[in-house]
Amino acid sequence: MQEQQFTDAAEQFSELSRRLDDGWELIRPESGAFAYLRKRLKQTLNTAIGTGRSASDDDEAELLVEDPSLADGAVNSVSKQEVVYQFEYHVVYSLKAVLLNAKLENVAHAEVKFDSDLPEFRTSGGVNAGTAKNEFYVQPVMWVKALDMVLDRLVVQGGDLSTVMAVSGSAQQHGSLYWSRSGVQTLRNLDADKFLHTQIDDSAFTVHRTPIWMDSTTGKQCEEMEEAVGGREKMVHITGSKCYERFTGPQIRKVFQQRPDCYRNTERISLVSSFLASIFLGEVAPIDLADGSGMNLLDIRKRTWSDACLTACAPNLSAKLGDPVPTSSIIGTIGQFFVQRYNFNTACKVVAFTGDNLSALAGMVIGEDWLALSLGTSDTIMMRLSEPPNLLEGHVLVHPTDEGYMGLLCFRNGSLVRDIFKRAEANDNWENFSELLDSTPRGNFGNIALHFISQEILPAVKGSLRWNKSCNLNETELAKGVLKFSSPQAEIRALVEGQMLTRKAFATEMGFSFGENTRILATGGASANKSILQVVSDVFNAPVYTQQTTEAALVGAAYRAKYVLEADRAKEGGKVALESYFEYIRGLLPEHSVTRVCDPAQDSSDIYDQMLERYHQMVQFMMLHQD
Missing domain, CATH: 1.10.150 (DNA polymerase; domain 1)
Structure with missing residues (x-):
């Protein structure tokens, strides 16, 4: 022995x-x-x-x-008097942690990359591919072991965890973890003399392969759930989204149907965000309302689980999920394991963890009149909504930092299509691409193009259509458009203007109100291209800003931890309620945390309002002529 x-x-x-x-x-x-x-x-x-x-x-x-x-050594320790906020970030590829001080300045930062740092789990891009088509999963013990490692690295970077007064985090959305009864007991009795991953091992879970957001093997379950609640429109009205294969509800139903013994023996079910929070808490943490609204199970208006959706999903599900809590909740104090092993402050509060898109919105610190546009492989729009619309495509989630809602729109044909045209029309050079774009006037002489090379989500079409100034719906032959524009300049501008008109059209349909106070925050790879941003500014008729940080989701949870802790202190001290999240955090950030990079031309509204009408006609034609 x-x-x-x-x-x-x-x-x-x-x-x-x-x-x-x-x-x-x-x-x-x-x-x-x-x-x-x-x-x-x-x-x-x-x-x-x-x-x-x-x-x-x-x-x-x-x-x-x-x-x-x-x-x-060259690194001074953090002052014991300095309040530090920690955030653990769980993305697909890695686990990251950052320490911010009371001024929201970075004190320490660490990262564990799943593929290279944990090769024993044999992931590619942080995930494992299953045997079935479109099946993807992760072994949850990998995430646990990564947490061991990232905390060690954070300390080595100079992080004094005894100064941490609040911890929160974000994680990839939609993934589900299934706690066994023994796993829940282990969580409550963690031994500080042992690594986490030697305690929270496979025996802690009834399902050892956690289905994640990339998995799309639940088409049958989606159809069953929508039918059970009264149809797709009813599902959208209740949960803010139609049933998506990657969403947690259909994934839980699949486990119930295909592995009934595992489901029966499951004590509790966590999202990836609440799973990570559970480890810090030493108890199964509640699911927060914002991340919970991406499950096809939450009534986003009543802000509680929908009985109809739970019944449509699986039996006894309410007890396994537990009651959801507001994302701004303090859910407890940090577990003794972290106090004894990592020297965390015993008074450190755990603020509810949430999903990565929601945390990114918090990290962008955008107000009611702001719209966030991420220009990446796919383009994404995030916005605040006062009321949820019934839009069959797109997502409406509970807002992570106020009482409203968050609209989320995804467009599949983003930078990948821009890159195709860069290669075809601009000698595979982004500088040439920008020069061609800048050399044509706004409106492009009436030339407009819609390029949905991959099956698009919004609108649900595939194919390309080019209209010159003569094309219209009144004459069938003219409505078919032209095969090619006369110059690379016209091709490039037609592409970018068509993309941005699509983004604005659906933002308007979702309920965003454009006006003189509208501001656009551009993020993602293409946000470095000022020529593209100028088109964004002109089409949306609003100034465009960029942000210094490229880790909006990473810092977003740390900002939330800071705000929730200070709001709780103000409440306990009998002080006036804290100002809004946006006002409070914006007041702490440096003056130049966002930079105004583009302003719309004075005639932008006149030009693009007319083009928007033609855009709708083009989409109408494409919808009618899909194969």
Whole structure:
């Protein structure tokens, strides 16, 4: 037994050393990181020495002074008086953590990449492909092990976790985890002398392969759930979205149908966000309303689970999910495991974790008149809504930072199509692309194009259509458009203007009200292209801004942790309620956290209002002539 204990401890010590090797020289003896390492090494030595005595300071010193540069490290510890907010970020490819101080300045940052840092789980892009077509999953123990590693790395970067007063986070949406009864008990009794992943192992779950957002194997379950609640329009009215294969409700129903024993033995079901929060809490954490509204199970108006949707999904589901809570909730204090092992402050509050898109909206810090446009492989629009529209495509979610709603629109044909035209018309050069775009006037002499090379989501069409100034719906032959415009310049501008008209049309349909106070926040790869942003500004008839941070979802949860903690303190102190999230966080950020990069031309509205009418006619024609 003693030999096995020694072996286990040696493995722990070896793994700890491997993780921290690159950071030894960064740590000062007086820092929180140094204290943390002393504690961890003492825990290991107590087991490894096996003499029945506690490891002494001499034991530790003998190990730590092997690197003479240790005492002369260049990184100062964070002041004990400084309040720091921590955020754990769970994306598909990696797990990230950041420490922000009370001024929302970055103190420390760490990342664990699933593919390279955890090769034993054999992921590609952070996920595993199943045997069935379009089946994708993750082994939840990988996420647990990544949390062990990212906290170690955060400390090595100079993070003093004893200063952390609030922690929150975000995670990829829609994934579901299935806790066993023994897993729930393990969560409540974590041993600080052991790594998390040696305790929260496969036995903690009834389903060892967590279905994630990329999985689209639940078409049958989607049809069944929509039919059970009274049709697709009814599902949209209740939950804000039609049934999507990646959404959690259909995925839970698939588990219930295909693995009934696993479902029956499941004690609780978590989203990926509430799963991560559960580990910090030492108890199964509640699902927050914002992330919960991406499950096809939540009544977004009543802000509670829909009985009709739960019944359509699986039996006894309400008890397995637990009651949802507002995203602005403090759900408890941090578990003793993190206090004892990582030196977290015992008073550290855990603020409800949420989904990545929702956290990105919080990180962008956009007000009611702002619209966020992400120009990536696919283009995405996020906006605040006062009331949820019944739009069959797109998503309406509970807003993460106020009492309203968040509209989310996804357009599949984004940068991939822009790249195709860059190669075909601009010699595969973005500078040439921009020059061609800039060399043509707004309105493009009446030339407009819609290129849906992949099956588009909004609108639900596929194909290309080019109209010159003579084309219209009144004459069938003219409505068919032209095969090609006369110049690369016309092709490039027709593409970009057509894309942005599509974005504006659906933002309007979802309920966003454009006016003189409208502002656009552009993010994503193409937001670096000022020529494209000028078209955005002209089509939307609004100034365009960019943001310094490229990690909106990463900092978004840290901002929420800060705001929720301060709001709670104000309430407890009997003070006047804190100002809105937008006003409070914007007041803490540097003056130039967003930069105004483009303004619309004075004649933009006259030009693009007319083009928007022609755009609708083109879509109408394409819808009528789909194969």
